[in-house]
Amino acid sequence: NSSGIFNKIDSSESIPGDIGQQCWPGNAGGADHTGIYIGTVDGQRYYLHCTSWSPEAPNTKYAPGKGVVINDYKGFKAYGQYPGL
Numbered sequence: 840n841s842s843g844i845f846n847k848i849d850s851s852e853s854i855p856g857d858i859g860q861q862c863w864p865g866n867a868g869g870a871d872h873t874g875i876y877i878g879t880v881d882g883q884r885y886y887l888h889c890t891s892w893s894p895e896a897p898n899t900k901y902a903p904g905k906g907v908v909i910n911d912y913k914g915f916k917a918y919g920q921y922p923g924l
Contacts, residue, residue, distance in 0.1 A: 845919030850884070852920070859886055859915030874915055883911040 857876045874888030
């Protein structure tokens, strides 16, 4: 089963370089927010992704925490792997 060029996988099958999305394209609510899975540390899954919202200052442009981040973002619910990895 695939979505575009990525094969859909379960989160437990992820290897570094795979992607996480809030949902697959064609579904409402977050298909445009994508992260790159970089690994698991102490049971926490970490992603490299870009955020425009900051819990420290949600209405401030250039607030701390905005931009490219590495964290254990919990919003990804759809996972994909590029064929051949």
